[in-house]
Amino acid sequence: MPPTMSPSPSAARIAPSILSADFARLGEEVRSVVAAGADWIHFDVMDNHYVPNLTIGPMVCAAIRPHVDVPIDVHLMVEPVDELVPQFAKAGANIISFHPEATRHIDRTLALIRDHGCKAGLVFNPATPLNHMDYVMDKLDVVLIMSVNPGFGGQSFLHSALTKLREARARIDRWMQLGGQHIALEVDGGVKVDNIAEIRAAGADTFVAGSAIFGKPDYAAVIAAMRDEIAKAGTLAA
Numbered sequence: 001m002p003p004t005m006s007p008s009p010s011a012a013r014i015a016p017s018i019l020s021a022d023f024a025r026l027g028e029e030v031r032s033v034v035a036a037g038a039d040w041i042h043f044d045v046m047d048n049h050y051v052p053n054l055t056i057g058p059m060v061c062a063a064i065r066p067h068v069d070v071p072i073d074v075h076l077m078v079e080p081v082d083e084l085v086p087q088f089a090k091a092g093a094n095i096i097s098f099h100p101e102a103t104r105h106i107d108r109t110l111a112l113i114r115d116h117g118c119k120a121g122l123v124f125n126p127a128t129p130l131n132h133m134d135y136v137m138d139k140l141d142v143v144l145i146m147s148v149n150p151g152f153g154g155q156s157f158l159h160s161a162l163t164k165l166r167e168a169r170a171r172i173d174r175w176m177q178l179g180g181q182h183i184a185l186e187v188d189g190g191v192k193v194d195n196i197a198e199i200r201a202a203g204a205d206t207f208v209a210g211s212a213i214f215g216k217p218d219y220a221a222v223i224a225a226m227r228d229e230i231a232k233a234g235t236l237a238a
């Protein structure tokens with residue numbers, strides 16, 4: 001089981017959020033969604049402190065790990081962050097992302113994630129400025145733009161996220177053109193078949209979708225429809 005991130009900047013990844021899965025059948029749910037074409041499993045961790053909801057932790061990550069061979073993309077909506085990093089690394093997480101407001105030392109937390117053998121990501125809420133990226137570009141593997149306020153699945157996509165995606169895309173492209181490492185640009189919240197093309201056109205390469213996929217009877221049909229829409233938006237220039 002060697003989950004790796006795609007090296008191609010123009011790749012489009014679908015990352016179903018298991019927040020909307022049937023938790024009573026989680027092993028089966030993650031196997032089904034991977035069989036349906038999921039590239040990553042998005043794993044939402046909420047602590048009823050940083051966000052007003054409570055979900056799942058490292059034990060559940062370890063429980064689903066043997067069921068899938070794609071990267072597990074852990075989105076930490078917790079405060080503080082650092083204590084959980086080694087626990088999720090041990091539980092088989094591949095990517096660990098956190099919110100800059102939730103840690104005292106952003107640079108240190110990013111380094112901690114990489115020291116534990118995971119890819120590191122920074123998450124931007126709708127009202128959080130992108131400036132937090134500026135001095136840590138070399139330590140980022142993923143930038144995650146929230147297109148809803150974090151805490152719940154099933155919310156509507158906020159259009160302000162499109163502007164932010166374009167800005168983040170420009171920063172990442174500049175960085176990569178100067179010889180920097182590949183950084184994925186992920187979007188999370190309210191992503192559906194009918195808006196994914198414009199989200200792609202704004203620069204996202206990795207698409208979290210919870211209710212749009214797990215709310216439907218045929219996961220493969222939704223993922224295929226999302227890929228069709230993404231293709232319509234054209235290939236991004238790296």
Ligand code: DX5
Pocket residue numbers: 017019020042044075148149150151152153154155188189190191208209210211212
């Ligand atoms: C929200 C979570 C999202 C959520 C997405 O705080 O981070 O990952 O599950 O769900 P949908 O796709 O239903 O908006």
Ligand code: ZN
Pocket residue numbers: 017042043044075188208
């Ligand atoms: Zn999420």
